[in-house]
Amino acid sequence: MIARFVALLGPKGVVTDAGDVEPWTHDWRGRYHGAAAAILAPASTQEVADTVRLAAELGIPLVPQGGNTSMVGGATPPADGSALILSLRRMNRIRSLSPQDNLAVCEAGVILSTLHEAAESAGRRFPLSLGAKGSATIGGLVSTNAGGTQVLRHGTMRALVEGIEAVLPDGSIFDGLDALKKDNRGYDIRQLLIGAEGTLGVVTAAALRLVPAIAARAVGWVGVATPAEALALLRLAESRLGDSVEGFEVIADDSLGHVLSHIPGTRCPIGTRTPWHVLIEVDDADSGEPGPAERLEGALADALEQGIAIDAAIAASEAQADAFWRLRESLSEAERAQGPALQYDISVPVARMPAFMLEAAAAAERAFPGTTASSFGHLGDGNVHFHVRAPRGTTDGPAWITAQGPAINAFVHDAVVAAGGSISAEHGIGQMKRAELGRLASPARLHALRAIKAAIDPQGLFNPGKLIPEPGEG
Template identity: 45%
Template sequence: MADTDTNVIDGLRAIVGDKACLDTAADMQPFTTDYRRLYHGKALAVVAPASTQQVSEVLALCTKHGVPVVPQGGNTSLMGGAVPDASGNAVVLNLRRMNQVLEIDAVNDTMTLQAGVTLQAARAAAETAGRLFPLRIGSEGSCQIGGNLSTNAGGTAVLRYGNMRDLTLGIEAVLPDGRVYSSLRGLRKDNTGYDLKQLFIGSEGTLGIITAAVLKLMPLPSATAVAWVAVKDPHAAVQLLTQAKRTAGQAVTAFELISGPALSLVLASMPQQSAPLPGVHDWMVLIELSSGGDAEGLDATLMAILEQGMESGLIVDAAVAASMADARAFWLLREEISDAQTREGGSIKCDISIPLSKIAGFIAEASAQVLALAPDARMVIYGHMGDGNVHFNPLRPKGTPAAEFLAAHYTQVSQAVDGLAHRQNGSISAEHGIGVAKRDDLVHCKTPVELALMWQIKRTLDPGNLLNPSKVLPLPAGTDHRATASSASTIGTAQTPARG
């Protein structure tokens, strides 16, 4: 180990303590590999600061020595955005020790908390105070608020409540040189210049490390109604959503699209679970209504939606949750789709956002293009149809090894799906972020002006390119990989992927 590396590690230990600074390969392994085991890297050290002051001191030390820093929360990123590259030069800064809910203001309907609080803990704290924090993600037990902010997380309730940008009133973030930006005021109106917090939300830790936030809380619903519905096709699903919003208004909390192969995959991996409906259906939706009114009235509203759908020929069959246990069982089937793909291996993940009016046509055209390229692929298609977000994930055929399928089809299929989304004024990343997996694809869907502006912001806040280097921003054509970074950084060198 070089003297500089030793000095850095000694300095880190002095800041965070011996137990919160790891520097052996075995100890660091959980922090240098993503949870799906698809991206692998190396690190100089892993540190877990316990306060914003410690984060500030760590960043100041790393900037002084030209050492890259990779921010990490729950390490649930699907795009490789929270894992260091293969150089071993970077320090991973994990926020798990900063896990305190600092304040719940039930009158102001706000919650102030540190970035290392898990989403599950944040939701539980809000409910204890009789309030709702509405962000819902399948990984809520491990993902952290800082990561949710850094990726502008969405989830299943965006249709009603919005994504993290909509749910955030203020943040605290540490800049690469150690300075602390704070807007933890909890104001819904603050027209005093640029809304700087929005720079950090969705930036995946490339501009600053979010250490705390003030989040909006909502009234806790007193009633929910859930149904699992088989529909004719995605076009019928869109029409049913329109009818649901007309009948129930803002009570429509979630409207999730699920393809037949997606449900079959989950049921095969969870034999203890059963399908909500008899028979095999090509397309289904999971509908949830919620309100502060009485349960009987909400149930009647849901039944009215289903009856209208049946009468107009949109619905093939439907099952209504008769209890909270039924509702949880329905949601479990939806939430397990992602992990079922991970267990199966060989999934090509596309996280698409499309205007709702175009979503049915997109699914049909994208499916045709994919099946022309990979005729036996299982079309695992699901997602948050209510806000135009589709997880379009062609999966290897049974009997075909994952590596073989991905080597033959990954590039062509992902480019076909992403290209179609871009041509229809959609996005190639609705909620998963960019990380390294989609970084180089941005040159095809962002204008030169957009990319230049993003680089200008990056260089202003992080002139040494030390904060989560090689993530999000593609290098300008003809630029040497080391030209925009310090000698310690390996900008442009992606983590070693082992797609499966």
């Protein structure tokens, strides 16, 4: 079997050394462990197609993999070693970048930060960023419909992908890179592949929307009493500043406290410690007057006068703006340093989010005595990261998660569904949430997911064990 793939891809296209394969058989958080006899690394779309056809002939499952930064075990091979890893990392060319068309065509293995640098050199930017930008790849971002901190203004990958090239399970190449604004040829295959987590096709390239580079920005930090005031601040900012509001992050004070305790060189930007904090960024593509700092100052003055805000500060320099953002970007690291926790990436309708953030946290603490719960994240698009922390003094985190995790998972997810929300806002389903999707999704949704998978991948060879719950699972 391996010899046939070597004949197809050459020695550089097949990795069999156990030491080289092993790091790619588990997720980056160490929660999921698999096995694979080899990593297949094609260097072109045609080689991907040839690889898929041979795998189908041999009946070998394939696990597509980019930067292997999945938060839900979505790129980890099965533990029984039945699948091979299909790495897209050798396909790392930016095929074209046009400032005139505001479009970049990138292969699946292009690292996000590489695209950022290329767009910046052309006076443009790709408006999606996240903590793993130095390792996450375009193919993975497309396949998981990644979000990040700029969704409020620019949307998720669904809104940023103008075209897709992919190899389907029969080895055929779907060439949909043309960035057509109007195309009514039936089902939108592009959108079907976005967020499919590699279960329907292997994304080999994507045409991505670029936007003008930032000419000027202002970053503010605001203290508020409750998430409801944070949402009121967002609506006020939108009315005063329009769509120049690029980022709007809400942070509970206890989460901020963990950052200040565990991350050296950090401090609260305002003199008043308030129950909740908001990080807001306003960006302009031109350097006209009044600038974003002046306009943000006016909006925050209105918020203070109306009693929406308690205290506020605007970064006086780019270095200070970066320091504000460092507080937000260090939250996950600080939460890990604080101790064991169960972490949830959830969304609910924006209008219901303020009440959910308070009521779900209080309910979880009552249901599981000794735990503490709070949330932070992208209030403007209804997506927050909700954490339930182990009781103080817990020394064996894995044992606590094993013992309490299933009950807490069900409790939090039930609360999310009751609020009309989703158990996965931006990280995907992978294998972590598959059973819960089977338990909570409507029969119509489950039927559609299974029917689409069976129609496009009848052998079930693409990323087995991910996303699609088996009948009766959950």
